[in-house]
Amino acid sequence: MKTKFFILVLTSLIGFSSALFAENLRMAYSSSPRSIDPFPYGGASTAGYKEHVFEALVAADDSPLLSTGWVWNSPTSLTVNLRRGIKFHNGEDFTARDVVYSACRMMYRVDGKRNLLTSSMGPISDVVEVDSHTVRFETKNPYPLWIQKMKFLSMLSASGGDLRPGPITYDPEGNCGIKSYPTRDDFENGNAAVGTGPFKHVSYSKTLAVLQRNDAYWGEKSIWEGVEISSVSNSGARLAGLLAGDYDVIENPTTEDVKALEDNSSFAYTGKPAWRTMFVVLNVDPKGAPGVSASDGSAPLSNLKVRKAMSLAINREAITDRLFGGNATVANQYAPSYRAGAPEMPGLEYNPEKAKSLLSEAGYKDGFTLSFSTPSDRYPNGVRVAQALTQYWSRIGIKVELNSQPWSVFAKARKAREMGAFFYGWGHPQGPAQMISFAFATRNKDLGLGSSNYSNYSSEAFDAAITSWAVETNPDKSNEHVASAMEAAMADLPGIPVYYTHSIWAHRSDLKINGRQDERTHATMVSYK
């Protein structure tokens, strides 16, 4: 009898078509946001989602968003002018007081846990309300990177029960004198999810978030009345959802999915070069690197000729054309060459014969043994590229052992510095010098440099250029320092850039996507053709 009931249900469902047409946009992310609280977590999904509801002073593409501009009064004092006429979703005006409040909330530790900018705001000594639409940030040392960091400081409304009227004093140790801040639950049930963004929070669970258009938005109103963001981590299921009509836009289709879409006229895909450099990190320590050995007991990776040979052996164009179908860009430096502020650099040569002779010159005519690691589940086509690299190096005589591990295991080995060579990708939301400042600078706690230096690389020329960059507030001079640093690092090759990734979105063919370069997906990217 239960069987009959189900047959009945099935036949009645055949009459249903998929979602009724409405101006609702349904998107599927490839991973789920960790929380709707905009302060604690980073990651593309969390960041992409929160930007619908919350905004910051600076936009992702480095332009002013809730601000109209900024000026360095001195190397340690930054005045930011706020845009007028902006209202929060609860109707309150956006003023300088909200900026101070948001800074205080960023420094407030819920359950003692840190937030996104807790250590980045270490150099901030004061946040002052100059007047209702002007804020001044005081820093302990010159801190030009603060402008980029402000992208992550979401603006909250300084309203609600516990706040006394009047200006708020920035006092991170004393929680700015405010007794209670919104908790994660307050955000998730919507009470605190009040921002200035183009959409308002309706409901949130880890697999489905529902948003509604903010009709009082200060900027261009979205064409979408509502947005539903699902998270489908299985790429096959995500594509199936698109094809079944459950979603209008999906993130990150695989290379095979993209090929399948080319033949399907109801669907299309849009690619956009992203700000992520994929490269090989090499441990250049002259004392030797784990997993790397030569018959004479020397440290091959510490020899510049060896590193140059390894770079010459790689056919980057074959990788971007064959493995990605053109949806990747050949790399010529450590930052995406199209990132604003990245210097002009010559292309990287492919010449396996020259590579072999360089290797002999270095004393490794018979090659050496190299253990090369890659995360198996983190980068699209990551393992295939690693296999290609393995083959290219094998051709010039290096015995490569490829080690592909899940991210959780890989991360542990990397942190414990157990890997001599590994494949990795760096994003650049904070500017063209982001990767090199963390990965190649000698460790410098005060300036926040070199904290991810797994290459054990230390160069005076590079350090001089990058430390000048770290304190230079003039944008043109800053770019000059980046250029010097990039040239110095590329001359030494402590890492080998391979390619820049593209973000790909698959969608209905009647839609068009104005893609972003920071790997996030936002409803305002999507419009009708």
Add this chain to the structure above:
Amino acid sequence: MLSFTLKRLGQSSVLVLIMSVLVFFCMYVVSDPVAVLASDDFTEEDLIVLARELGVDKPIVVQYYQFISKLLQGDFGISFVYNQPVLPLILERLPATLEVAILAIMIGLCVGVPMGIYSGLNRKKKVTKAISFITTVGYSIPNFWQALLLIIVFAVWLKIVPASGRGDTTVLFGVGWSFFNLDGLRHMLLPAVNLAIYKICMQTRLARSGTQEVMFQDYITFARAKGLPRHRIIRRHLLRNILIPIVTITGLELGGLIAFSTVTESVFSWPGIGKLLIDSIHHADRPVVVAYLILITLMFVIINFIVDIVYAVLDPRIRHTQ
């Protein structure tokens, strides 16, 4: 009865303890939550602070000791990834898994048992041979591939059900269930069918072999001789006697469905505890993995216990020999 229960309780506690030690130390050896959760711009100081926040900066034995002492007070710890207490995190996702598991079991029983009885009673017919073939194929298809096949056929080509996700829920007793509204049922159908296919094959075979065995028993012959109609023989005599192995297997399968529907939940993006387990393993979220496995161990123990009791209830012979 009492000594039986106490012995079981004792065995289960030892089992849970061993399980917790194994998982705890395995996760510690294999992955490092600080490495997984740290972002690239973390300084060394940030890493140390993160380790302290997560509670992993102490020696592993101390961590285990703290974990056990909290566990004995009913506190399963805080998730590294979500920064929420673990038990509520698991419990909030449990209804989703439960409802799909229950629907799958129901489909398995309601489709499988009648098919099995039919094939047991009509051994020579062509339909029976077809059923035999189908169940063999159903057994052998890998779950993952089967799920994607169902999605392609029913969601992409026929468009009668959505491809993934959980639909609207109706709240009953403070918990949301998908059973009671159409959208929820539509979303639940494919995952449940995916899990049910294997169950149907299993139940069909069990019912068939049980039927074949029982049909030759004396009491069936006697009932036929008495002149009882066929449907009454099937319902009253046959069904009860083949039920014992079916119930036993169903109980064990229920446990397996609840605990390990990870593949189905991943493919269908079904927000249940199986998906939570897989995601937590990927992110080295040790508190969730350990708590999950302890709860699952307990669940299996309880289910086995109940099955033993039901077994005794169903079969008077067991009751009287104990």
